[in-house]
Each structure stands twice: as C-alpha cells, then as structure tokens.
Amino acid sequence: MGASAEPARSRRAGRSMPDRVDESHIVERIYSAVMEHRLPPAQKLSELKLCEAFGVGRMRVRRALLLLSDQGIVELESNRGAFVASPSRTEANEIFDARSVLEPAIAKQVAAEISSANLAMLKQHVLLEDEARESGKGADLIRLSGEFHVKLALASGNSVLRRVVRELVTRSSLIVGLYGTSNRTVCPDHEHSDMLGEIERGDSDAAAAQMFEHLIGIRAGLDLSTTRPEESDLKDILGLS
Amino acid sequence: MGASAEPARSRRAGRSMPDRVDESHIVERIYSAVMEHRLPPAQKLSELKLCEAFGVGRMRVRRALLLLSDQGIVELESNRGAFVASPSRTEANEIFDARSVLEPAIAKQVAAEISSANLAMLKQHVLLEDEARESGKGADLIRLSGEFHVKLALASGNSVLRRVVRELVTRSSLIVGLYGTSNRTVCPDHEHSDMLGEIERGDSDAAAAQMFEHLIGIRAGLDLSTTRPEESDLKDILGLS
DNA sequence: TGACTCAAAATTGTTGACAATGTGGGATGG
DNA sequence: CCATCCCACATTGTCAACAATTTTGAGTCA
Numbered sequence: 001m002g003a004s005a006e007p008a009r010s011r012r013a014g015r016s017m018p019d020r021v022d023e024s025h026i027v028e029r030i031y032s033a034v035m036e037h038r039l040p041p042a043q044k045l046s047e048l049k050l051c052e053a054f055g056v057g058r059m060r061v062r063r064a065l066l067l068l069s070d071q072g073i074v075e076l077e078s079n080r081g082a083f084v085a086s087p088s089r090t091e092a093n094e095i096f097d098a099r100s101v102l103e104p105a106i107a108k109q110v111a112a113e114i115s116s117a118n119l120a121m122l123k124q125h126v127l128l129e130d131e132a133r134e135s136g137k138g139a140d141l142i143r144l145s146g147e148f149h150v151k152l153a154l155a156s157g158n159s160v161l162r163r164v165v166r167e168l169v170t171r172s173s174l175i176v177g178l179y180g181t182s183n184r185t186v187c188p189d190h191e192h193s194d195m196l197g198e199i200e201r202g203d204s205d206a207a208a209a210q211m212f213e214h215l216i217g218i219r220a221g222l223d224l225s226t227t228r229p230e231e232s233d234l235k236d237i238l239g240l241s
Numbered sequence: 242m243g244a245s246a247e248p249a250r251s252r253r254a255g256r257s258m259p260d261r262v263d264e265s266h267i268v269e270r271i272y273s274a275v276m277e278h279r280l281p282p283a284q285k286l287s288e289l290k291l292c293e294a295f296g297v298g299r300m301r302v303r304r305a306l307l308l309l310s311d312q313g314i315v316e317l318e319s320n321r322g323a324f325v326a327s328p329s330r331t332e333a334n335e336i337f338d339a340r341s342v343l344e345p346a347i348a349k350q351v352a353a354e355i356s357s358a359n360l361a362m363l364k365q366h367v368l369l370e371d372e373a374r375e376s377g378k379g380a381d382l383i384r385l386s387g388e389f390h391v392k393l394a395l396a397s398g399n400s401v402l403r404r405v406v407r408e409l410v411t412r413s414s415l416i417v418g419l420y421g422t423s424n425r426t427v428c429p430d431h432e433h434s435d436m437l438g439e440i441e442r443g444d445s446d447a448a449a450a451q452m453f454e455h456l457i458g459i460r461a462g463l464d465l466s467t468t469r470p471e472e473s474d475l476k477d478i479l480g481l482s
Numbered sequence: 483t484g485a486c487t488c489a490a491a492a493t494t495g496t497t498g499a500c501a502a503t504g505t506g507g508g509a510t511g512g
Numbered sequence: 513c514c515a516t517c518c519c520a521c522a523t524t525g526t527c528a529a530c531a532a533t534t535t536t537g538a539g540t541c542a
Contacts, residue, residue, distance in 0.1 A: 023307075046493075047493075047494070048492090048493075057526075057527070058494095058527090059525090059526070059527080062494090062495095063304070063307055066264075066304055066307065066308065067307065067308070067311050070308050070311065078494090078495085078533090079493085079494060079495075079532075079533045079534060080493090080494080080533085080534070080535095081493070081494065081534095094399055094400060094401055095401060097399055097401075098399050098401035098402050098405075101346050101347060101349075101350045101397070101399075101402065102343055102346060102347075102402075102405075104346065105342050105343060105345065105346035106342060106343075108342075109342045156342070158335055158338055158339050158342075159335060160335055160336060160338075160339035160409070161339050161342065161343075164339075164343075164405055168401070287523075288523075288524070289522090289523075298496070298497070299497090299524095300495090300496070300497080303524090303525095319503090319524090319525085320502075320503045320504060320523085320524060320525070321503085321504065321505095321523085321524080322504095322523070322524065
C-alpha cells in the first residue's frame with residue numbers, strides 16, 4: 001500500500017497537519033520528539049512509517065532525513081536506513097566542549113542587550129521549569145531545561161545563533177539519554193534562575209561565567225569518561241567516520 | 242544527452258575525481274568555489290550543468306543543493322531552480338553579529354590551549370597571506386583571508402566549531418562579493434598576524450579582543466547600512482521567508 | 483537445543499519517464 | 513519602434529517501477 005496514494009487529507013483524527021507538509025515540517029517534528037525524549041537514540045526511522053505518519057511521499061521523507069543527518073540528529077547507514085543518532089562519548093565531549101565555548105559568549109551578548117519582552121519570556125520559562133520540578137513532571141523538566149538554552153539564544157534576536165544552539169541542545173538531549181546517570185540527569189536546580197538574574201542585572205561577564213559553570217554542571221551529571229571504549233566509540237577508534 | 246549515462250570514468254582530462262562522488266563531495270566543491278569567489282552571488286546552478294560537471298545523476302545533485310540551501314550557501318526557488326545565495330543586508334548584519342559573538346570566544350579557547358603543530362600551521366598560513374598580498378594576488382588573498390578563520394577554528398580540534406565557522410565564513414565571502422567597497426575588501430593588513438601573536442603568547446582575552454576588533458574592521462570595509470532597502474531586502478521587509 | 487543455510491519478504495537506493503512550471507523568441511498589432 | 517500575446521523549448525518537481533541489499537524466519541542437521 002503506497003502511503004502517498006491516499007486522499008492526502010483527512011488523516012487520523014488526532015493531530016492537525018498543515019495542508020502542505022514540506023521537509024522542514026518533518027525536520028521540526030523530529031527535532032521536537034528528540035528534545036522530549038520521545039525518540040530514543042538508535043531508534044529506527046523507517047521511511048514507510050514516516051510516510052504514513054506525515055502523509056507524504058517517500059522523497060520528502062528521504063530529504064528530511066538527509067537534512068537531519070547533516071545536523072547530527074540522525075545517522076544514515078547505507079542500505080540499512082535511518083536511525084536516531086547515538087553520539088559516541090567522544091562526540092559527546094566534543095559537543096559539550098563546543099557548547100562551553102559558544103554558549104557563554106551568547107549569554108554574555110544577551111546580558112548586554114536584552115529586550116524587556118525577551119527578559120519576560122525567559123522569566124516565564126523559568127517559572128514553568130519550577131512548576132515542572134515541584135510537581136515531579138520529570139519528562140517536562142527535561143524538555144524545558146533544554147529549551148531554556150534555545151530560548152536564551154532566541155533572545156539574542158539572531159537566527160544564526162538560535163540555529164546553532166538548537167542543534168547542539170538537541171544533540172545534547174540524545175547524549176543525556178545515553179549517558180545520563182540516573183538522578184539529576186538535567187540542569188541543576190536553580191542555575192537557570194541564577195543566570196537570568198545576572199542577565200537582568202546586565203552583568204555580561206557574570207552571565208557568561210554562570211553559563212560556563214552551568215554547562216560543567218550538566219556534564220558532571222553524565223558519564224562521559226572514555227577510559228575504556230564502548231560500543232559506539234569503536235568507529236571513532238577505527239577511524240571509520 | 243543524459244549526463245549520468247556516460248562511461249562514468251575518464252572525464253575531461255583536467256580534474257581528478259573520486260571514483261565514488263557523493264553529495265558531500267559536491268557540497269565541498271561548491272563551498273570552495275564560493276570561498277574563492279569563483280561562484281558569484283545569484284549565479285544560477287543548473288541541475289543539468291552540475292550533473293555534467295560531476296558526472297553524477299540528478300538525484301545526487303539535488304540532494305547536495307538541498308544541503309547547501311539548508312546552510313545558507315544556496316537559495317532554492319520553487320520551479321526556478323538553485324542559485325548561489327545573495328544574502329540581504331539584513332542577513333549580512335545578522336551573520337556578522339553572530340561572528341562577532343562566536344569567533345572571539347573561539348579565539349579565546351584556541352589561545353588557551355593550542356598545540357605547537359597547529360600554531361605552526363597558522364603561522365605558515367599567515368606567511369602565505371603575506372606572500373599573496375605582496376605579489377598582488379588579490380584573488381588568493383581573499384581566499385586565504387577567509388581560510389584563516391576556518392583554520393583557526395580547526396586549531397581548536399573541535400569539528401563542531403570548525404563546521405560553524407566554515408559556514409559563516411563562506412556566507413561572509415558572498416557578502417563581501419555583494420557589499421564590498423572596492424578597495425580593502427578583505428581583512429586589514431596584519432591583523433591576522435597580530436592575533437596569532439596573542440595566541441602564541443597564550444593571552445586568551447587579548448586574542449578574543451583582537452578577533453572582535455578584526456571583525457569590526459572587516460565589516461567596516463562593507464556597505465551594510467540598511468537605511469534605504471535594496472533589491473534583495475524586499476523579501477525581508479515583506480516577510481516572505 | 484543450538485547453529486547453520488537458504489529462500490522469501492521487506493526495506494532502501496536508483497533510475498527513467500512524465501507532469502508542471504518557468505523561459506525565451508517570434509509573430510502580431512498598435 | 514515598442515509592447516503584447518502565444519507557442520515551443522528548457523528546466524524543475526514528482527512519482528512509480530525496478531534493482532540491490534538487508535532482514536526475517538522456517539527448515540535442516542549435528
């Protein structure tokens with residue numbers, strides 16, 4: 001049964017869908033699913049399933065998967081298909097190294113010139129985080145913790161910065177799923193709130209320092225030591241991309 | 242004459258080609274051509290021409306173009322094809338804003354922990370720049386000036402940083418082509434050399450400051466004022482992607 | 483039971499044909 | 513001479529069939 005031969009509209013009741021689904025829509029949805037830990041690392045992404053899910057032809061799905069693989073969210077294995085990426089410990093360290101370089105600089109910039117509207121947005125977001133933490137909604141908290149970093153970049157008003165952070169945060173979400181040590185897998189309690197305080201005060205350097213420490217804190221909640229190589233690191237070691 | 246139906250090997254004598262040309266090869270080649278100002282902004286990229294040039298089927302070319310458009314190097318217009326991107330002044334300012342945030346942080350990081358081998362590589366590169374400047378090889382100088390920034394990111398040993406900088410520098414190359422004011426279109430004379438000095442001394446903050454000033458210098462050689470909107474800015478103003 | 487073989491089924495990769503749209507040029511008329 | 517219309521051509525977008533590869537599972541044998 002070809003998925004794309006159907007009436008194309010009037011899909012199964014639950015989810016509303018734009019009339020014209022293009023690649024970017026599929027990409028966005030998979031990004032969200034990864035951020036919310038609904039798509040675990042190494043999950044198979046069958047073309048047929050995706051075609052049915054989005055009511056789209058195979059070409060669209062393949063193009064979306066190509067874009068996602070270029071962004072490190074998906075891995076394409078020849079003749080085997082697409083899988084949600086499973087970053088090796090080496091890759092994970094690289095990603096957090098990059099975040100430790102880039103995100104403090106972004107926090108610094110945002111602290112230097114944030115609009116009141118964006119400040120309010122971030123405050124609102126932190127409130128949501130507190131709410132999720134206190135009501136024990138672990139899944140929501142994980143998602144919100146990641147989204148904070150994206151919204152902070154968004155507050156810079158610069159789409160390039162937003163895009164870079166979004167990619168890194170989403171990949172980090174996969175890393176947390178793979179290497180998170182049971183408890184405290186997400187951002188330590190009130191660091192987001194503290195950072196926001198520095199931003200509100202306009203203390204750029206303090207905000208940058210806070211972000212740097214914060215990222216160290218996140219990494220501390222992960223098991224990223226590469227003393228003994230593990231499964232998905234073999235390809236790194238053997239030098240097979 | 243179908244381009245992909247030929248013997249597939251033994252192409253025209255000049256250029257050697259990998260036996261198996263995949264999307265990333267096409268992407269790399271177009272990146273290089275843009276960096277070297279051999280592909281000007283708004284240049285049409287016909288699928289057929291690219292198929293012939295690379296000896297590849299249309300699918301490969303289309304996928305490469307999709308990746309390039311996702312990275313802002315190429316613009317896809319529906320039913321009209323692919324063109325080398327023409328960043329609007331608004332986009333150009335956004336890109337340089339992002340560079341002014343990210344690259345100083347990268348320079349800081351590199352200054353803090355560069356290997357002697359990478360330091361030597363950068364010194365060698367600056368020598369090449371001097372050579373090109375003194376022998377009046379303007380085209381080479383433009384290319385080398387951009388490459389310096391990429392190589393600096395490369396010296397961090399972090400592929401994420403390298404990738405981000407490479408994308409931004411390549412887009413900047415398009416911006417220089419569009420908005421560069423005749424003379425001094427590239428990096429002011431010895432700033433790369435000065436920056437390298439700070440890096441060698443291990444003075445992180447000085448290196449970061451130098452990079453920041455350097456980027457301001459580059460922007461000063463461009464005409465990016467958006468007082469009266471121009472051609473390609475219309476789409477920004479009208480809110481059409 | 484467990485390991486192995488092999489063929490059927492399922493999935494992915496690629497190609498070519500066709501439809502849809504944009505482009506250019508010549509004829510026509512003012 | 514210039515503008516407009518219209519048709520042939522060229523290019524892009526989409527799809528469906530086919531080829532290649534992997535996966536599955538039943539069957540066989542030790």
